[in-house]
Amino acid sequence: xxxWLLALLSAFAAAMAASTAVFICWAAECRTRLRxxxxxxxxxxxxxxxxxxLVYVLWPSRQSAVDGLWLASVVMSASAVVVFVAFVxxxxxxxxxxxxxxxxxxxxxxxxxxxxxxxxxxxxxGWTFGAAASWLPRFxxxxxxxxxxxxxxxxxxxxxxxxxxxxxxxxxxxLRGRLDPALASLLAFQPVIMLCSPPTLPGLGWVxxxxxxxxxxxxxxxxxxxxxxxxxxxxxxxxxxxGGGLLLSFVLMALGLALWALSGxxxxxxxxxxxxxxxxxxxxxxxxxxxRASSPPFPSTGVAGxxxxxxxx
Numbered sequence: 001x002x003x004w005l006l007a008l009l010s011a012f013a014a015a016m017a018a019s020t021a022v023f024i025c026w027a028a029e030c031r032t033r034l035r036x037x038x039x040x041x042x043x044x045x046x047x048x049x050x051x052x053x054l055v056y057v058l059w060p061s062r063q064s065a066v067d068g069l070w071l072a073s074v075v076m077s078a079s080a081v082v083v084f085v086a087f088v089x090x091x092x093x094x095x096x097x098x099x100x101x102x103x104x105x106x107x108x109x110x111x112x113x114x115x116x117x118x119x120x121x122x123x124x125x126g127w128t129f130g131a132a133a134s135w136l137p138r139f140x141x142x143x144x145x146x147x148x149x150x151x152x153x154x155x156x157x158x159x160x161x162x163x164x165x166x167x168x169x170x171x172x173x174x175l176r177g178r179l180d181p182a183l184a185s186l187l188a189f190q191p192v193i194m195l196c197s198p199p200t201l202p203g204l205g206w207v208x209x210x211x212x213x214x215x216x217x218x219x220x221x222x223x224x225x226x227x228x229x230x231x232x233x234x235x236x237x238x239x240x241x242x243g244g245g246l247l248l249s250f251v252l253m254a255l256g257l258a259l260w261a262l263s264g265x266x267x268x269x270x271x272x273x274x275x276x277x278x279x280x281x282x283x284x285x286x287x288x289x290x291x292r293a294s295s296p297p298f299p300s301t302g303v304a305g306x307x308x309x310x311x312x313x
Contacts, residue, residue, distance in 0.1 A: 009129050009159070016046065016125060017163035020118060021170035027114045028175055028285050036106035037086030041079045043117035048075025050124035057131045058138050111285045115278055118167075122277075126160030135159065152266030155273050156199045164273075165195045168280055175284055182228060183239065183283065186246075189221040190280045193253075197273065199260055211257075218250050242283045249275040 023042050030036045052072030056065050093104065130136035136153055154160060168191040176184040196214035198207045225243050249272055256269025 006133065009133055013125065013129060013159060013163050014166065016121075017166035018170060019046070020121060020163075021167045021174070024114070024118065024167065024171040024281065024284065025174045027110075028171075029178075030106050030110070032090075033104050033106050034083075034086045034090050036110045037083045040110075040113060040117065041083045043114065043121065044079030044082065045076050046121050047117060047124065048072045048079065050121060050128055051075060054124055054128045054131075057128050111282065114285060115281045118281060119274065119277065122160050122164055122167075123154060125163060126154045126157050129159035130154065130157045133159070148267040149265065152268075152270035155270035156197060156266050158200050161194060161197050161200045161273065164277055165191050168194060168277075171284060179284070180239075183242070186221060186224055186228075186243075187280065187283060189217050189224070190246075190276060192217040193221070194273065194276055197269075198257065199266060199269065214253075214257075218253070221246065222250070238286070242279065245275070245279040245282070249279055 020043075023039055023046075027036070027039045030039060049072050052068035052070075052075075055068035055071055058064075090104075127136065130153075131138045135157055137150070172184070172187050172191065176187075179187070193214055196210040196217060198210045198214070200206070200210070225247070228239075228243075252268065252272035252275055256266075256272045259265045259268050
């Protein structure tokens with residue numbers, strides 16, 4: 001692969017990862033439906049841009065470049081409908097004398113839609129950049145089994161994994177001040193675990209080092225949860241749900257790594273990485289779970305607890 005192409009793709013991937021991290025932070029702070037619509041609009045725009053780029057990468061020609069631009073323009077134009085509808089509804093609500101004057105929070109589907117769009121953007125970037133860098137085949141293999149393996153290659157490839165690591169690390173750094181200290185500490189393990197994916201890069205050094213790093217990070221996260229359960233007299237349901245989802249993703253990751261080592265299959269590991277992403281995004285986008293106890297099981301950092309956050313106990 002040409003060095004200049006690798007540098008260009010890496011710069012684009014880093015820029016898109018930073019942009020997505022900003023959108024995740026905005027989504028976590030959305031308190032009105034109009035602002036939520038703006039976040040969805042921006043995420044849809046990014047998906048449209050990547051769809052257009054993918055068309056050109058799959059069928060490289062002058063005509064496919066034009067077709068890709070048209071496809072991206074259509075998706076971007078359609079995404080503006082989300083903001084327009086939200087704006088009209090907000091105007092109608094404010095014009096109504098019987099409507100409440102306070103802000104209307106986003107609907108229940110907002111967080112799942114953000115998670116879905118973030119994943120779509122990451123998957124499209126992984127496929128597009130991986131094919132452009134000759135890291136991945138341009139077209140998936142025929143059949144369900146072949147499609148699952150190609151899905152695994154996309155998710156495990158560095159063009160998916162490393163940008164997701166950047167998004168997790170940046171969003172965690174920007175949001176940790178508004179999260180419960182215990183949750184923020186536990187979330188810090190996830191970018192490290194995502195980074196330590198042995199199949200992501202070739203070479204014995206990476207495989208051995210990332211395997212050790214993944215085991216240490218997962219062990220640290222489990223130890224943190226054990227200490228939290230041992231010291232806390234009453235645990236918040238949201239925190240337990242997050243911890244349970246995290247442990248389930250660890251089980252999937254261990255199974256996926258075992259299957260990869262034995263047979264070279266990446267499908268289960270790809271689903272484990274996807275589960276890691278979903279668990280992380282759900283934790284930072286929904287109201288912060290926290291630990292309830294008569295005495296805090298972790299030292300106070302001066303951050304406002306969940307009782308001061310919307311949706312807190």
